């Protein structure tokens with residue numbers, strides 16, 4: 001370095017200075033380079049460490065199998081008895097497990113706490129979810145497809161239309177329908193019990209929605225509704241001639257019929273204390289009424305919710321009583337004693353008499369438990385939700401499994417036994433949910449119980465029945481009912 005300095009000219013000095021400054025710069029760059037690498041490695045180390053920690057803290061998906069790509073475990077669930085499918089999953093994975101049904105990832109929940117968590121949660125967390133094809137048939141404005149303000153408003157109207165105070169006034173008219181139905185069964189013919197119970201539940205549904213409705217309208221509604229319902233569970237193709245297409249056409253005609261009824265009611269100012277009256281009288285805070293479409297969708301929605309449910313429970317009651325002759329005798333005894341002590345001059349049933357049927361009422365409760373005709377319901381996670389250490393990702397379907405809760409021996413001893421006396425003590429909290437729970441719980445449960453009590457009273461005091469053919473298998477239509485709808489022959493007792 002010294003030699004170099006001696007031999008240097010000014011130019012060399014400049015070069016030397018440049019060279020020296022280059023070296024310094026190089027060193028500076030190198031230092032910056034190594035510092036950058038060091039700092040970024042340090043940063044990455046902390047970043048990945050943090051990420052790892054975040055993942056570690058983040059809930060994991062529930063255990064379970066998603067099955068085959070796209071179809072998931074749909075075939076397993078639908079080709080075997082659904083009870084077997086659920087039982088095997090619960091045994092393997094516990095009360096919360098994931099699966100994939102019809103292409104949808106699902107989380108299934110079989111503990112009362114989990115069911116309560118989902119059904120009682122804020123609507124921002126879980127929303128109702130139904131196949132689009134069903135929504136088109138029932139009508140997209142029916143309350144059970146909604147959450148939020150619209151749902152709250154319509155639900156209030158529906159609840160007030162089916163409140164105990166309103167339904168009890170329907171007792172004499174429900175009784176007429178029950179007596180007429182029973183009379184029509186006792187003609188020596190074998191009946192399909194489920195089909196006949198459906199007719200009964202439909203007539204009661206019409207009564208509770210419209211009050212008195214003239215026969216022409218009732219017949220038109222009946223005819224078109226029976227075409228409509230055939231489309232609920234079939235392949236949704238709009239090709240003319242298919243059941244789904246016929247169903248859509250019937251739905252349009254139902255709109256026209258409902259439109260005529262509404263027009264007539266408005267003209268005659270018949271806006272009474274029934275569901276149609278409440279829907280027509282409604283005004284929101286800005287004074288807006290419900291549209292005709294919203295009214296029609298909610299009427300069809302209520303008919304849909306009221307008919308097959310009540311009819312299948314009634315069908316199971318007949319089967320369970322028939323299978324236990326001793327119990328049948330005791331229940332008959334309760335009903336006959338009531339005729340002797342409480343019947344007035346006109347020999348008819350009153351609402352207060354329906355409150356004096358403790359054993360018959362327990363038979364209804366136990367049938368709702370054992371048959372659990374609504375085995376589960378669906379919700380969809382509206383955001384990522386964590387429950388019990390598990391992640392339920394946004395968009396996944398969530399299914400509280402009512403049937404599994406009702407058949408859990410921890411909550412109901414010997415769950416396969418039909419034992420109405422178990423209801424002498426109330427079930428543990430949240431273990432008994434035949435009518436659901438939370439903001440979508442069944443607003444028609446009082447009416448359903450009343451119409452069952454009225455029919456059972458007359459059936460048990462005035463009729464005998466015998467089952468025809470086998471009844472041990474279960475058919476799904478889509479609710480479970482005994483095979484062939486429980487074929488039976490009715491006779492009047494004198």
Ligand code: HEM
Nearest residue numbers: 144305306309310313377434435436440441442443444448
């Ligand atoms: C034994 C008969 C019945 C059973 C077992 C039953 C059961 C249920 C269940 C479990 C739910 C809740 C579904 C969910 O959370 O996803 C429900 C909702 C509903 N039920 Fe019933 N139900 C019966 C009869 C009726 C009757 C007779 C009516 C009407 C008169 C009715 C009207 C409704 C309506 C409108 C909803 C939807 C409520 C909402 O979304 O806010 N149900 N029912």
